[in-house]
Amino acid sequence: MNTAAYSLPVLPENTDYDTGDEYYYGYRTDIRYDENGKALFSYRPLTPEDFLEPEEGDVYMQGNLHVNEVIRLRSIFRHYLKNRENVTVYCDMKIEWGIDGLPNPAPDISIIKDVKEPEKPRGTFYVPEEGVKPFFILEVVSPRYRNEDIDKKPEIYRKAGVPEYIIADPGLRDNKISYTVYGYRLIGNRYVKIHPDSRGRIYCQTLDVRIGPSEFKDRLIVYDGQTDEEILSDEERAAAESKARMLAEIRADSAEEELRQLKAKLEALGIHT
Structure with missing residues (x-):
């Protein structure tokens, strides 16, 4: 077992961002x-506390990076x-x-076993009615809600009995991931904290995957726990397959051209094929 120590960054309880924008965290529409x-x-500005108890229709200022990464991760886990x-x-x-007094967030990724009617449209997953709850949750940290993802949600998910909670923090310092x-x-x-391996990857027992940064830490990668191969999203697989087809065509064209040139040389020597 890797016992290397690490600590989670924690912001002060009442961080004052002083942005001057009352809608910095987003807004809720009242009709x-x-x-x-x-x-x-009318529109009411949201607070960080609203992020832990969202309502349908709330608009949060997450940014394109966060939205695109969550969609990508959903595709990866669904394929896997x-x-x-x-x-x-x-x-x-x-x-x-x-659970009385326990906030009810909307995790970026939640994975649940034995859901009855999994394709049924839902805006909220009611654990008491469904009889099951997430066994795995992953949050991609958004700078505006960093304190909630890193400091407050672990206690919420612990009290809710979620077996594994993973936090993917893109950093975003000086506009660099x-x-x-x-x-x-x-x-x-x-x-209990799950300690990363030497490559900064976390092993998730519930899914049998490793999740960690790429070599240059600019991408989040999910690895198969058995093969250690990267698991791709639908878009990434399509791009990889397209690239493979293109390379195969280039090799075929190159081989055909080499054969044509060889035939020409043989014929120049009076050797007919």
Whole structure:
């Protein structure tokens, strides 16, 4: 077992970003109707606390990097788990734990076994009604909600009994991506840190995968726990297959040209093929 120590960065409890933008964290739309039935819209700024208890329709300022990475990870996990029965991958699905006083976030990625009617449209996953809960959650840290992802959500997911919680932090310092991955595993009723290997990868027992940064830390990579091969998203697989076809065509064209030149040389020597 790798016992190398590491610590999670934690922001102060009441970090003051002083952005001057009241909608820095996003906004919630409130609708009311006048006496003529006309809809009147108003917008309320969100707070970091709202991020832990979102409502349908809330707009959060996550940024393209965060959105694209979460969509990519959903594709990766769905492909990897496609042959496992009764395993469902959700993205930004609010989880209602049914536990008094415990916030109900919407994890970037949540994976759940034995979901009845997995294709049923849901805005919220109600654990008491469904009878199952996530066994794996992954959050991609957004700079605006960093304190919530890193400091507050581990305790929420521990109390909810989530077996593994992974935090992928892209860093985003000086507009440069530098991924670091942290993890927690539920042992009894305690969360124990999952220590990364020498390449900064976290092993996830629940999925049998390793998650960690690329060589230059500019990408997040998911590796098959058995083969250590990178698991690709649908888009990445399509690009790799297209590249392979292109290389095969180039090799075929090159071989054909070499054969043509060889025939020409032989014929110049009076040797006919």
